[in-house]
Structure formats: structure tokens, C-alpha cells
Amino acid sequence: MEVGLKMAMKGGGDHVGGCEKEKMGFEETELRLGLPGGGGGGEGGGGEVVRKRGFSETVDLKLNLSSKQDTSGIDPNDEKVTGLNKEKNLLLSAIDPAKPPAKAQVVGWPPVRSFRKNMLATATQKSSTDESGGEKVAFVKVSMDGAPYLRKVDLRMYTSYHQLSDALAKMFSSFTIGNCGSQGVKDFMNESKLMDLLNGSDYVPTYEDKDGDWMLVGDVPWEMFVESCKRLRIMKGTEAIGLAPKAVEKCKKRS
């Protein structure tokens, strides 16, 4: 018995070529045996082909396929198919093409356990906030030794230490910031320069992190700094000597 129940969709001369290629590796296994228990023999025309119930009676899922269907070899004489196409078009016009297909309306599809769906929904919420770095704003207090008042900056406004130090410089322009520019920050990486700076009376930018420790600004990648910084303090160099051992340790580790 010739295999391949003729499906209205599969027909069409222009498709045969494609089919042949597709079946290339499979020809040897193409089934030629009679069916167990059933008669062989053909079906008449398209009459016995029963359309999937899913088309007209459930939510139409093939919104993106319908245009393809028009060009594939559908027997134009098959009234059922024409009728269905009409229904599809109706559905299409009713649905905003910009929205994704109405998959979510099919009960129980995709077949994922409710438990898993719920867990992922919660997890996705949390992880998306993690990715965006938590809150959309990150205001931290900035104090500078000797300044009469504190300021606040939104760390999320900046994307690098350079930008932050420029902003701080502007903020505290009436006071001497000294080497808080980008070069200044880089200098902290350099051990000898560091010791010079800290021995001087220049200012040192420091911050309090999530653990409550006071750290030197500039060691960690920017994103990490933004997430862990609770407040900023621009210390006088002389006061920052207590930080020096830690900073020197870090410098040693780097080299």
C-alpha cells in the first residue's frame, strides 16, 4: 500500500521537489507493507480526510501559518479548507497582529506543571530586578570631611567612576577635592603613588558597603560598586591611613 495518506496540505506540484529532498535519507525505510487489520486501498478524494477539530473549535494557534497556507498546495476545491481559511481570516482581523499568538488561551499548553509555572513566575520577577540592578534609582549620601552639609547622588545616573568623580567634583566645587578625578582613582591602584597620596593632605573617596565595611572607591567593577555602595565619604588623606593596609593588600594582590 502506498504510504502517505494524501493530506490536502501536502499536495501541490511545486512542493513535490521539496518533499523528495526531505525524504532522501529515508526512502529505504519507506513503508510498503499492508496495514495490519485494515484494508489497504485509497481513500476517495479528499472526502475522508477529517480536518483536525482544533481548527475551528479551539482557539486558532496557527496565526503565523495562515499566510503560508495560502501558498501551499491546498486543494482549492476543498470547501472545508476554504471555509476554515475564512474563519482564520476572521480571527486574524479580530486580533492585533502586534500581539503574540493566542497560545496562552489553550488550557494546559505548553505542558508544564503548574508548580513549575508558578515558581518560574516568581523567580523571573526577582531575577529581572536583579538584572536591572535592583531599584531603578540608587541614592546614597555623600559626605566630605570639613564640608558643612552632605549631598545625595543617584549612582544610577552614572556608568563609570570617571563620571561619578566629575559629578562629585562639581558638587563640592567650593571645597578642595584634590585627586578625586579619574587619574586620582587610578593612582590608588599604584602602590607608591598611593602611599604618597595618603601621606599627603589630599582627599580619598571611600564608601560603606552592604556588610558595613568602609572600602576604597575604585577597586571593584562599576556595577558591583553601585550595588554594594550604601554611602560615600570623601575622607581627608590623613584619616584614610587606617584604610591603607587594606588598600595596599589589594594592590599587592593585583600585581
Added chain:
Amino acid sequence: MNYFPDEVLEHVFDSIASHKDRNSVSLVCKSWYRIERYSRRRVFIGNCYSISPERLIARFPGLKSLTLKGKPHFADFNLVPYDWGGFVYPWIKALAESGIGLEELRLKRMVVSDESLELLSKSFANFKSLVLVSCEGFSADGLAAVAANCRFLRELDLQENEVDDHRGHWLSCFPESCTSLVSLNFACLKGEVNLGALERLVSRSPNLKSLRLNRLVPLDTLQKLLMRAPQLVDLGIGSYVHDPSSEASNKLKHAIQRCKSIVSLSGFLEVAPRCMSAIYPICGNLTTLNLSYAPGLHGNKLTKLIQHCRKLQRLWILDRIGDKGLGVVASTCKELQELRVFPSDPFGAGNDAVTEEGLVLVSAGCPKLNSLLYFCQQMTNAALITVARNCPNFIRFRLCILDPVKPDPVTNQPLDEGFGAIVQSCKRLKRLSLSGLLTDQVFLYIGMYAEQLEMLSIAFAADSDKGMLYVLNGCKKLRKLEIRDCPFGNSALLEDVGKYETMRSLWMSSCEVTLGGCKTVAEKMPSLNVEIINESDQTEFNLDEGQKVDKMYLYRTLVGHRKDAPESVWIL
């Protein structure tokens, strides 16, 4: 055979572990039946309504371990009413009253009340192991009863259950004398647990090998637990968010490194990707890794982690890994046997989803692959044919294309040929799930080639009754058939009703079978329960025989109609 004393035969039977084999043994002759039934310790019941607790107890008085499954598989996907059935209470009550020395109870998709758990905990002095998978109906109170009363408890394993949580005082209910815990899994609980009690419990459980925490166990507790249990083999981390440069992170890293026996890692219900480097030291030993609840892990951080896991045999992951990530799996995990790729966005179109490319890469790189669950955007026949050639050892092949009727996007053809290649090549295939655009053709292939097939799941497929007939006629070992949204009607259903007695169950929903057809099956086969599930608001079932049935579930049974069906279920 008749000249061996019973003890000798018992001794021989002891070494026969498989349920199938023991069942066969019991059919040999009367004396073997008798010896087998007295020596049987473990029983597996795949459908709790196929037999009654009384008959179970009568036949196997020496029963120690019972596994029960309740609701049909499609209950997982909200296709079965919540009150359909599957109550464990009658089983526990009957076992308790019978004097059976139950030690282990494993339940799947059953309704477990706090009352049942309390009765369980008080009725069996030697109770050791409770495993609940996808169950519901109980709260932390039930767990408290188990903790308090099961003095020799070794295993409390809660997997993906819907638990009515109160604050977690249940952990404190383990008495100080309880030192026997080997496995504790409460990852699915949403409530807080008493952290001090947890730490003390772990400290006094030297045999603890498996520990899976929920989301609300903070990092410092995790670190303390690991320091006290470096002998762990299986670890489930709940929350894993920390600043890698912090002191807490260093302590954790140190604690993790001490756990040299961990071969299975899961959880990460809350995770910050940059923290994963602390895990690297133990990755080389991992054989099982489940990251399927961690959508925050993707891209480089994820692939870098996987590159450390050269011994992996089982990997559960989200489709955010992408085809490229699967390529990394293919080149790293040469021992891989089981892969599950879940959709990270089960509600809509996945943008990060995987395609046929990822699957082909894994099949090429992991020749030992034998079990697959793969949710993907699309699949091609060519890819499936390649996969079939690369991996002829599939035992489980479950493919779910997110758009359920999607054809091969390259050729616009149905996926008949691709799945046909799979069933032809994988001679040991026991479980198959189909999706995508499929005609009757694929079922012809299945009927012809899938000789070992035991479970088949079909959705939105086929053109006519022929599809179902090919399968029923061809698959001699078929046990479970579940079908939704296919054009199979009465002539397929009624062709060979005797077949259903050789199977555990048949599910058909949104197909073409009518009430009349279902009634005919019920009339002809008294050994089957034919259930019609009707969840609409109709106060009485429409008695028109020609009415299409929305959901039908039939199963073989030795005990006739069940008495606990709700109103929405009509047993014919």
C-alpha cells in the same frame, strides 16, 4: 521445583527486585505464588483505583514499602478537576488497622491531608521514608506530625508539592533523639523555617546525605549547614545571592569546597549569576545538575559553569541556555544521559528559546544520551533524522514544540518523517511525546516500529481514526495512552476494547468520541472504569448519545466503580 524448601525459594526471590519480574514469578505455579506473596516487601501501584487497600493487604501481609499514583498525568496541566480523587487517607487507614509494618510510602499526584499524615505518623512504629511528588492537600501541620512521631525517620522528600504553608515550626518538631535522617528535601515549601532548629537537626544527623533547602534559608545558614554536613552527596540550594567580594561569600566558598562528596546540585531558586564561581570547585564531581528554576542564569555565566561539569550525566536546564549554550554542553558533558530543557516563559512566546540546532549539537556530542525532555521553538525533520542517527539509545523522547501544530519551518512539512526516524532507530524507546504538525503517517510509523513503547502522549495531531488505530494495533507493550485535541472518534475507540485491559489507562480529551461510544466501552468491558469528566455548569449530563465527550479517562480495575468521585465525574 517442588523439592526446594520454601526458604530457598524465598532467598532466590529476594534477589529479584523488579516488580515486573516478581509479578511474573508469582504466576508460575501456586506454591511460587504463595512464597512470593509472603516474601514481597515492595509494591508499586500505578493507579490507586485499580485495586483496593484491603486486597493489597490480604495478598501481601509482609508489605513494607508502598508506591501509589493517583491522578492521571494530564492533571499536571490543569485538565483534571481538583477534586477528581486520588485520596491517600483510605489507604493509610486500612494499612494502619491491618497491623502491616509499613516503613516507606511514596506518593505521586495524590491528595494527602494533614489527617492522613498524622495517622501515618502514629500508626507505624518503624516508619522510615516519606516521599511526596506533586501532591497537595497538606500543610506544615501534617509535616510537624511526621517529624514529631516518626522516631526512626530517614527520609522526608517533598518534590514539587502544593503545600498550604504556615510558619515553619515543623522543623522544631523533630525530637532531639532523632538522629537518623538521611534525606531532607523541603525545597517546595514557601514558608520560613526555624533556622536554629534546622542547624541543630543537621548537626545531629551524621548520616545526612541529601539536603534540599527552600528559598527562605539565608546564606549564612547555608554556610553553617555545609560546615556541619561536609558528607553531603546531594545539595539543593534555595537562595544564592551574595556579593562575591564579601566576607560571607568567602566563608561560603570555603564551606562548599569542603563538601567533596556532592555529586548532585539543584535549587538556585534565587540566584545572582556572578556568585556561581564559588561553586566551581565542586563542579568537577557533579553527575546531576538542576538549574531549571534559575532563570537568572544564562549567557556566559551559565556556560562557564557548565564547562566545569565534565562528569555530568543528568542536566535539567531552562531554554535560556540557547542553542549556543547547548553546544557547550555537547562539547563538555560527554557522559550526559538525560537532558531536560524547560521553557523559561511558559505563558507566552519564548524569545530565548532553543531550536532544533541545539538538540542536534547535543546529540552529536553526547552519544550516551537516552532520555530527553525538550521544549523548543521549532523542529525540523532533518534535525530529528540526524538525532535519531546519532543517538539510537533513547528510552524516553519527549519533544514539545511551543506552538503545538507547527510544521517543519524549512520545508513546511509535517514532522512525521522526523519522529518516524526516531522510533525506527531507537529500538528501546519506552516513552514518547509528540508535538508539531503531524498526520496519521507518524502513527503508522509508531505502530510499526515502536515495539517497546509503553507510554505515548499525543496532542493536536493526526487526521483521522487511522492514527489511533495504528498505535493500538501496533504497540503491543503500550500501557498508557494520553490524547488531547485529536480527531479520534468512536470507530477508533471501539475497534478493540479488549486492548484497554492490557493497558493501565487511556485518556482522551477534546477528541471526537461521543457519550454513546464511551457507554459501549463500559458495557463491553466491566473490568474497566470509564469516567467522563464534565466541568461545565450543566446540572445534569446531557443524555444525548451523540454528544461529544469533553474528557474521558478509562482504566482497568479489579475493584469496580470507585465511590469517591465528585459531581463532575460520571462513571459509566
